[in-house]
Amino acid sequence: MYHLRQALSGIRRAGFMSVACIIIMTCSLLILGIFLMATANLREVLRYAHEKVEIVAFLHDDTPREAADSLMAEIGKIPYVETIRYVSPSDALERLRTEFGTRSYILDALDINPLPASVEVTLKPQYRLKERITGVAERIRQFPQVEDLSYGRGWITRLERLVRAVALVDLGVGLIVGIAAVVTVSYTVRLTLYARRELIRILKLVGATDAFIMQPFLIEGAIHGSISIVLSLLVLYAGYRVINVKVPQAVFMSWQLILFFVVFGLFVAMLGSWVSLRSFLREKVE
Amino acid sequence: MLVEFADVSKVYGREIVALDCINLVIEKGEFIFITGPSGAGKTTLLKLIYMDEFPSKGEVRVGDYSSSTIHGKDIAMLRRKVGVVFQDFRLIPDLSAFENVAIALRAAGKKAADIRKRANIVLHSVGLSAKRHQLPPKLSGGEQQRTAIARAIALRPSLLLADEPTGNLDPDTALGIFDLLVDINRAGTTVVVATHDLRHAERLGKRVVRLDAGRLVSDEGGK
Numbered sequence: 001m002y003h004l005r006q007a008l009s010g011i012r013r014a015g016f017m018s019v020a021c022i023i024i025m026t027c028s029l030l031i032l033g034i035f036l037m038a039t040a041n042l043r044e045v046l047r048y049a050h051e052k053v054e055i056v057a058f059l060h061d062d063t064p065r066e067a068a069d070s071l072m073a074e075i076g077k078i079p080y081v082e083t084i085r086y087v088s089p090s091d092a093l094e095r096l097r098t099e100f101g102t103r104s105y106i107l108d109a110l111d112i113n114p115l116p117a118s119v120e121v122t123l124k125p126q127y128r129l130k131e132r133i134t135g136v137a138e139r140i141r142q143f144p145q146v147e148d149l150s151y152g153r154g155w156i157t158r159l160e161r162l163v164r165a166v167a168l169v170d171l172g173v174g175l176i177v178g179i180a181a182v183v184t185v186s187y188t189v190r191l192t193l194y195a196r197r198e199l200i201r202i203l204k205l206v207g208a209t210d211a212f213i214m215q216p217f218l219i220e221g222a223i224h225g226s227i228s229i230v231l232s233l234l235v236l237y238a239g240y241r242v243i244n245v246k247v248p249q250a251v252f253m254s255w256q257l258i259l260f261f262v263v264f265g266l267f268v269a270m271l272g273s274w275v276s277l278r279s280f281l282r283e284k285v286e
Numbered sequence: 287m288l289v290e291f292a293d294v295s296k297v298y299g300r301e302i303v304a305l306d307c308i309n310l311v312i313e314k315g316e317f318i319f320i321t322g323p324s325g326a327g328k329t330t331l332l333k334l335i336y337m338d339e340f341p342s343k344g345e346v347r348v349g350d351y352s353s354s355t356i357h358g359k360d361i362a363m364l365r366r367k368v369g370v371v372f373q374d375f376r377l378i379p380d381l382s383a384f385e386n387v388a389i390a391l392r393a394a395g396k397k398a399a400d401i402r403k404r405a406n407i408v409l410h411s412v413g414l415s416a417k418r419h420q421l422p423p424k425l426s427g428g429e430q431q432r433t434a435i436a437r438a439i440a441l442r443p444s445l446l447l448a449d450e451p452t453g454n455l456d457p458d459t460a461l462g463i464f465d466l467l468v469d470i471n472r473a474g475t476t477v478v479v480a481t482h483d484l485r486h487a488e489r490l491g492k493r494v495v496r497l498d499a500g501r502l503v504s505d506e507g508g509k
Contacts, residue, residue: 207365208393
């Protein structure tokens with residue numbers, strides 16, 4: 001209770017410096033927040049792309065429907081498989097016609113349908129990873145009815161590489177923003193500490209432990225941090241709403257991400273206070 | 287609390303010798319004056335006792351603590367047993383006299399009720415009961431020093447250090463402060479006063495240790 005009262009009176013006494021501290025921290029958190037949101041949206045795009053991943057098995061020209069059905073039954077036994085769909089040559093041609101649109105008359109020149117029948121297979125979302133897809137695809141290739149296979153191996157690899165790169169950039173930017181925030185916060189806190197240097201000296205003189213002296217300042221840091229977190233989240237949400245009007249698919253931070261943001265903000269605020277406190281406590285009484 | 291300096295030297299930077307090979311024993315319950323001109327090393331000697339400074343050579347022992355081995359939390363524990371009073375009082379200007387005294391008790395982890403009781407008792411003992419809710423700037427110099435002394439003795443230290451405690455006070459007020467220090471000493475606390483003003487030492491007939499340019503030049507009187 002004493003520490004909380006000290007922290008509140010500290011904020012009051014620091015006045016302008018408290019406000020400056022909150023503004024600087026809000027800005028740092030905003031930078032991080034914008035990045036996190038951009039990443040969240042990019043991941044959303046990647047997730048959507050991943051959903052589109054499917055294996056297409058082209059069948060030999062003379063494969064009868066019964067053989068295709070037995071193939072589908074066999075594929076259905078493979079774990080991880082979510083959906084299996086048969087596309088007959090005429091279905092395939094119809095699809096092509098739709099894709100060609102107004103130029104579909106080109107297809108009319110064909111005497112016969114050159115398209116093979118195919119079976120389209122999708123995996124359960126959690127298994128849409130390169131290794132799994134390759135594994136399943138190679139099993140499907142073993143069936144005699146299958147002439148050729150397509151499952152976008154190249155772009156799956158590229159996609160997964162991109163996801164990994166983004167995660168790495170995430171970490172890097174988080175680290176840089178984190179360090180920058182800790183440094184700016186610690187410098188701002190140092191200024192507020194400077195004003196209360198006498199109190200710290202007296203506390204040391206009368207035998208207060210470092211932990212006792214630190215507590216109100218750390219609470220103060222946590223209060224600054226909380227205010228900055230709320231402010232930056234409000235600004236981010238407002239920004240998200242504006243963008244949302246133009247891009248309805250845009251997503252805001254998930255609950256997990258917000259939780260991370262809050263913990264990160266508090267951690268940075270308290271670490272910033274702690275860093276300057278350490279150097280102040282090392283000073284002599286006189 | 288016994289204080290012992292064994293071959294203690296303190297050098298600041300490369301060549302500023304503040305204390306030079308000091309050997310000194312302060313017995314439990316003593317009242318001792320450390321005198322000498324400005325820059326003689328009086329303040330450094332006190333700082334070595336409350337371990338704000340450490341010897342460049344030799345060892346300072348205060349009770350069970352030794353300057354060679356003390357660290358971290360033990361320094362805080364030592365300071366709870368050693369009260370310190372300064373020439374410029376060192377009070378927090380926006381806290382009342384009562385709160386200034388309570389700080390020391392709070393820092394030692396005392397309970398709220400005990401803090402109130404003890405702070406009132408020590409403020410009464412220095413004659414400031416009536417002014418305990420005043421802020422330091424509203425108090426006279428003598429009253430501010432009494433508040434500082436109250437803070438220094440709040441935790442019942444066995445040793446009280448005073449660095450030029452009357453330097454900012456007029457002669458009459460200074461007399462009152464010294465009488466208060468003598469009373470505290472009579473109650474069992476060892477008192478060490480650093481001052482360049484020898485008159486009080488002579489008047490009180492106590493032990494006087496004289497420093498000059500960091501050397502102990504004489505040690506007279508007392509028991």
